[in-house]
Amino acid sequence: MFNKYITICLLCIATACKTQNQVEGTTNDKMIATTPKADFTLAFGSCNKQNETNLLWDDILNTKPDVWVWGGDNIYADTDNMKRLRTMYAKQNAVEGYQKLKSEVPVIGTWDHDDYGLNDGGVDFDKKKESQQEFLDFMDVGKNDPRRTQEGVYAAHTYNTPKGSIKILVLDTRYFRTDLTIDTETKKRTIPNDYGVGTILGATQWNWLTEELRNSKADFNILVSSIQILSNEHGFETWGNFPHEVDKLEKLIVDSKAKGVIVLSGDRHISEFSKTEIAGVDYPLVDFTSSGLTHTYTKFNGEPNPFRVGDVVFTKSFGLIKFNFKTKEAQMQMIGNNLKVMGELHQTY
Numbered sequence: 210m211f212n213k214y215i216t217i218c219l220l221c222i223a224t225a226c227k228t229q230n231q232v233e234g235t236t237n238d239k240m241i242a243t244t245p246k247a248d249f250t251l252a253f254g255s256c257n258k259q260n261e262t263n264l265l266w267d268d269i270l271n272t273k274p275d276v277w278v279w280g281g282d283n284i285y286a287d288t289d290n291m292k293r294l295r296t297m298y299a300k301q302n303a304v305e306g307y308q309k310l311k312s313e314v315p316v317i318g319t320w321d322h323d324d325y326g327l328n329d330g331g332v333d334f335d336k337k338k339e340s341q342q343e344f345l346d347f348m349d350v351g352k353n354d355p356r357r358t359q360e361g362v363y364a365a366h367t368y369n370t371p372k373g374s375i376k377i378l379v380l381d382t383r384y385f386r387t388d389l390t391i392d393t394e395t396k397k398r399t400i401p402n403d404y405g406v407g408t409i410l411g412a413t414q415w416n417w418l419t420e421e422l423r424n425s426k427a428d429f430n431i432l433v434s435s436i437q438i439l440s441n442e443h444g445f446e447t448w449g450n451f452p453h454e455v456d457k458l459e460k461l462i463v464d465s466k467a468k469g470v471i472v473l474s475g476d477r478h479i480s481e482f483s484k485t486e487i488a489g490v491d492y493p494l495v496d497f498t499s500s501g502l503t504h505t506y507t508k509f510n511g512e513p514n515p516f517r518v519g520d521v522v523f524t525k526s527f528g529l530i531k532f533n534f535k536t537k538e539a540q541m542q543m544i545g546n547n548l549k550v551m552g553e554l555h556q557t558y
Contacts, residue, residue: 253279302347373429480523483517499526
């Protein structure tokens with residue numbers, strides 16, 4: 210399954226003639242998903258209302274991914290009633306397109322606030338332990354899996370292929386996240402905490418992530434964060450509300466010498482690429498935001514993001530990354546209905 214490429218009709222794309230490092234933020238509704246030979250294909254998405262039709266399940270399946278990664282808000286529940294939460298998960302599991310995907314593709318992922326149970330919720334949510342078990346049931350996690358007894362849904366998944374390996378580190382940005390600082394002076398919801406105040410991952414998860422990255426031999430290391438890490442000026446939830454946590458992560462990437470670290474994020478109901486250079490790392494850190502699957506911020510009219518590459522996409526889409534271990538390339542695409550490419554970025558590591 211790993212040594213394959215997606216059998217979709219190819220179109221010649223002019224931007225493919227740019228440097229192999231970047232095809233930055235191309236947006237073209239008429240483009241069809243391109244198909245260079247891929248050694249491993251990852252598809253991911255977030256913001257999926259179980260009561261609305263998701264037109265993308267067949268497109269996701271047609272890209273023949275080696276794994277599907279939920280990025281959070283996999284259902285919209287916002288409840289502390291576990292019976293109601295279980296019913297909503299069951300409704301999503303009954304969706305025919307999703308059932309077909311699950312029958313053919315491994316499914317992993319994390320949660321965000323709407324499936325966690327409390328809007329913008331964090332460490333103080335009083336039903337987080339119970340909600341965790343419902344989430345793990347939805348993800349078909351075995352009863353003997355360590356996640357059944359640990360606090361938080363974070364987990365490591367390694368995929369070995371004859372040509373290379375991918376490690377996917379699924380983070381939990383809810384269970385341990387401390388209070389946000391509310392913005393009382395502008396129309397934004399939040400402002401960054403005082404430097405050093407609060408945490409997103411909590412001490413135990415930070416220790417786990419540190420060991421996973423330091424000991425990783427993988428060619429690519431994928432960090433799945435339900436909220437954006439780089440974009441930090443929009444006033445919604447972001448790692449930027451805890452700037453010291455961003456600094457800590459960047460330092461960890463440097464110190465660990467982990468290869469090919471890429472961030473996947475969701476939550477925002479828009480899709481975009483963000484990128485930054487980190488001193489001491491010989492490749493840029495890309496934060497690929499893909500959101501949403503059933504609904505988007507259709508009235509989007511701009512917001513600051515000093516790290517943005519290309520255009521913001523506010524059409525329903527999912528994220529796709531095709532990895533080539535020989536060339537160390539990751540081809541990242543935002544894919545809409547009927548396999549239309551809404552945005553694209555190539556990066557060599």
